[in-house]
Amino acid sequence: MTAPTMSGTDRTRKIYQPLHPSVRPLLDPEYVAFHDKYIQYVEPDEDRPWDGSARTRQNWPYAGSPIVEVGSVEDFRPAPNIEFRVFTPTGPVPPQGWPVFIWMHGGGFAGGDINGDNDLCSMLCRDANCVVATVGYRLAPEHPYPAAIEDVTETLKWINSDKGSSTLSINRTKIAIGGASAGANLAAVLCLIALDLKIPIMLQLLVVPVIDQTATVKTVWSEHVHAPWLTPSRMTWYRDLYLPHATPAKACEWQVSPCFAPEEALRRLPRTFFAIGGQDMLSTEGLAYAEKLKRLGVDVDVKVYEGMPHGMITLSGVVRKGRLAQMEILGAVQKVFMNQ
Numbered sequence: 001m002t003a004p005t006m007s008g009t010d011r012t013r014k015i016y017q018p019l020h021p022s023v024r025p026l027l028d029p030e031y032v033a034f035h036d037k038y039i040q041y042v043e044p045d046e047d048r049p050w051d052g053s054a055r056t057r058q059n060w061p062y063a064g065s066p067i068v069e070v071g072s073v074e075d076f077r078p079a080p081n082i083e084f085r086v087f088t089p090t091g092p093v094p095p096q097g098w099p100v101f102i103w104m105h106g107g108g109f110a111g112g113d114i115n116g117d118n119d120l121c122s123m124l125c126r127d128a129n130c131v132v133a134t135v136g137y138r139l140a141p142e143h144p145y146p147a148a149i150e151d152v153t154e155t156l157k158w159i160n161s162d163k164g165s166s167t168l169s170i171n172r173t174k175i176a177i178g179g180a181s182a183g184a185n186l187a188a189v190l191c192l193i194a195l196d197l198k199i200p201i202m203l204q205l206l207v208v209p210v211i212d213q214t215a216t217v218k219t220v221w222s223e224h225v226h227a228p229w230l231t232p233s234r235m236t237w238y239r240d241l242y243l244p245h246a247t248p249a250k251a252c253e254w255q256v257s258p259c260f261a262p263e264e265a266l267r268r269l270p271r272t273f274f275a276i277g278g279q280d281m282l283s284t285e286g287l288a289y290a291e292k293l294k295r296l297g298v299d300v301d302v303k304v305y306e307g308m309p310h311g312m313i314t315l316s317g318v319v320r321k322g323r324l325a326q327m328e329i330l331g332a333v334q335k336v337f338m339n340q
Contacts, residue, residue, distance in 0.1 A: 020226035028307035030319040046237035065119040083136035085114040087125035099130040099174035099337040106181030108238030128333040140241040178205030185210040188258040207275040212285040230310035267296040273332035278306035
């Protein structure tokens with residue numbers, strides 16, 4: 001059997017996702033090592049017929065951080081389409097209740113569930129001393145747009161209700177919303193919906209967000225068209241699952257692409273934290289949205305992690321910049337909930 005080369009490539013295995021030569025030197029070396037060892041050998045989901053198996057397929061070993069101990073972890077399903085996992089801190093409930101952070105997982109609107117990002121959710125619960133609810137919204141293609149939007153909206157309404165707030169022992173004046181990738185798209189849309197619902201949100205936290213569903217390789221994606229992890233073909237595949245037969249007009253609706261929301265709504269958004277991968281195909285649209293919100297007077301903090309691809313927070317256990325991103329996400333939540 002042929003041994004792997006010095007670059008980590010095993011010549012006996014088929015390579016499906018090689019790093020593009022123009023991007024390799026720009027990537028974080030720890031990520032390059034992980035990609036060469038695992039990701040390059042993974043057959044892209046978009047090259048296979050859809051059968052749902054992509055949701056459970058283990059393409060590489062767990063690369064996140066350890067899940068930390070909290071006071072309790074409990075799953076809730078108060079209605080047929082409302083499912084979420086709640087992490088509750090240790091210790092007595094504060095007199096006004098716990099702050100609550102509502103998290104939407106990534107996965108291209110078609111993958112992921114409440115089992116993902118539990119390392120981040122448990123750390124936020126413990127170290128920001130808040131309840132964290134990670135939402136299990138319905139997934140495409142079985143449940144295309146607007147199912148996920150409906151589910152996260154109903155989850156927010158339930159958590160903010162008398163029943164929800166008393167069940168979870170939360171303080172309804174201290175709510176933050178966040179997500180990664182497709183989940184960040186849902187988070188951004190949900191913060192806009194919260195304005196109409198008159199539910200005050202202290203922070204929106206957008207990690208490698210999907211912002212502009214009109215983007216193509218000729219427009220928004222052109223700067224990082226050769227970035228790894230999330231490629232134009234993969235993003236287009238996810239988009240087609242979530243927005244089947246969508247017209248250009250549909251892609252421009254703010255519930256799909258929050259960057260197209262009316263400016264009078266955008267300027268009323270809460271403090272916003274962006275975590276952007278420097279070598280993520282979606283970085284351009286995320287940075288453009290950040291600049292637009294800044295111009296409209298929103299308090300915006302942007303962190304760019306140079307050399308990092310789209311999936312950076314899922315690599316916090318093997319890539320130091322992934323861990324740094326998690327810690328700075330924690331800092332943003334602590335800042336609003338703990339006045340640090």
